[in-house]
Amino acid sequence: MHSWEVFIVEDDIRIAEINRRFVEKIEGFSVCGVALTEEEAKEQIAILQPDLVLLDIYFPDMNGLDLLRWMRSEFRGVEVIMVTAATEVNTLKHALDDGIFDYIVKPVIFQRFKDALLHFSEYKKSIHQLSADKEVNQNVIDSIIKREKSEVIPQSLPKGIDPITLDKVLTMLSNHKKGFTADDLGQLIGASRTTARRYLEYLVSEQKVRADITYGGVGRPERIYQYGV
Structure with a gap:
């Protein structure tokens, strides 16, 4: 079985360890490294070029969105899932604009975490299966890009509903x-x-x-x- 390499960028070493344990509980995934700072993250991502990065937003020395933009410019093939306590709508919009695969809010629930990684695996396998084909039809396209969300959240919500x-x-x-x-x-x-x-x-x-x-x-x-x- 193919093993997807996951790189964790998180300044809190305790949360980084929790995320590492979560990853290693899911078959087909392994952690290839952990970075606590921007310098460590850029250096190791450049060397390791992982399949997936789990990225926080709040750091003492950087904003995770800046690192996300850097990855998008340097390593477009690396997918990113934000794992963060940030719940501001503008933060979510910026992350979506820069092409994140998913967005998980802390405290992390393991089942939600697992669903995100398994969806990532299914998506990557679907893309790989297309490598020998020159063309695709609409049904194939729809099956690849469809998100497995149970509901679409309405744009306008009442006060007090985030x-x-x-x-x-x-x-x-x-x-x-x-x-x-x-x-x-x-x-x-x-x-x-x-x-x-x-x-x-x-x-x-x-x-x-x-x-x-x-x-x-x-x-x-x-x-x-x-x-x-």
Whole structure:
């Protein structure tokens, strides 16, 4: 089996180690290096030329978006997944404009991380299979460039609903068919129960999520939110 080489650019050595362990839990991927600074990142990327870079945005000595632009100008074949705490809409737009493959918000949920890397692997294999063909049809093109997102986030959202957090909530719900209470979801995304419930109730109003009443161990009713209606 082909092993995709992953390079991690992260200034927090503890998070870098978590990302390394996540990568090595996924079959077909290995970590070829880790950089904590801009100088280390540029030097090692130039030497190693990995298949995929996991890139943070906030660094003491640089902005990850600047490194992304440098990679795009020097090594266009290297794919990039942002792994960051940055949730500003403009940051996301700049990253998308510069051709990132995916954008994962910290704290990282392993299943979301795994889905991103497996999607990357499928995409690269599809491209490789086309190397002997001179032409493609529309169906082949659509199958290659289609993203496996469960939903498209609307452009206009009500106050208090952040698009990146909303996408994270949708991803978690779609990957866990049994659903969550607002308490459970809040703990998983690092938010309060009130915040989690706000996002869940918004999705219920948009008919993307349903809320069912169940009874806990002491007989009190709870709302269980599940993907789909």
